[in-house]
Amino acid sequence: MAHHDHAHPALEARDIVRTFGEGTTAVAALRGVDLVVGDGEFVAIMGPSGSGKSTLLHILGGLDRPTGGTVTVHGRRYDDLGDRELTRLRGEVFGFVFQFFNLLPTLTAAENVLLPALVAGERPGDYADRVDELLALVGLTDRAAHRPSEMSGGEQQRVAIARSLLRHPHVLLADEPTGNLDSAAGAVVLGLLRRLVDDGQTAVMVTHDAGAAALADRVAFFRDGEIVCEVPGGDRIRVADTLRDLTVAPTALAGAT
Numbered sequence: 229m230a231h232h233d234h235a236h237p238a239l240e241a242r243d244i245v246r247t248f249g250e251g252t253t254a255v256a257a258l259r260g261v262d263l264v265v266g267d268g269e270f271v272a273i274m275g276p277s278g279s280g281k282s283t284l285l286h287i288l289g290g291l292d293r294p295t296g297g298t299v300t301v302h303g304r305r306y307d308d309l310g311d312r313e314l315t316r317l318r319g320e321v322f323g324f325v326f327q328f329f330n331l332l333p334t335l336t337a338a339e340n341v342l343l344p345a346l347v348a349g350e351r352p353g354d355y356a357d358r359v360d361e362l363l364a365l366v367g368l369t370d371r372a373a374h375r376p377s378e379m380s381g382g383e384q385q386r387v388a389i390a391r392s393l394l395r396h397p398h399v400l401l402a403d404e405p406t407g408n409l410d411s412a413a414g415a416v417v418l419g420l421l422r423r424l425v426d427d428g429q430t431a432v433m434v435t436h437d438a439g440a441a442a443l444a445d446r447v448a449f450f451r452d453g454e455i456v457c458e459v460p461g462g463d464r465i466r467v468a469d470t471l472r473d474l475t476v477a478p479t480a481l482a483g484a485t
Contacts, residue, residue, distance in 0.1 A: 237264045239263075261455055269446070271446050338373065341390045403434045447460075
């Protein structure tokens, strides 16, 4: 796996705290999380259900704000931006891929890929070549005029990935991107993500699948709102064993960091 320069990170989260509710009913979803993602690095996040993985991803993507701590993308802090500035930055800097593909059913594949430019108020014509290029990248040139109902789940997710890349995002954020796919379609999607990173894309992925996580350069494991250890990617068995130990016997992780 590649070595990445963390002295000049793409994404940096420092001492992130996220509390929901107030007073005696307050729930701490994140308890002082630090995560640095190097430029062109692929980081997977794993952990038991409710451990804070998706909460962190939403904060990284500017979809939620931390209660405490700072988040920067290529050195630019954004956790303290106003709503309008945050919305603009989110559209310019991040690409999002979710478990449920979030395609608009009345639009064709090509129109769905174009959507971020339309939302940003840009001219569709400026992106015609880019849409063609991305559909070719994800292997769906022949599906350009198809609507979501005419495509398989795996094809819909590949359209969603193409859409996420339209405006050349600095960081791709994927939340359980294979969670709604069978293993064959999931493998195609994961292979695509790995290829994008090999070509220089930075990516952070939340997943419950050890095989998916092992394709990343590094895997960070959450428990109870904290990152408790990290392991290098590439070793599916080690990733699966670490996740099992985390879920079954938390004390077994002391030597895994």
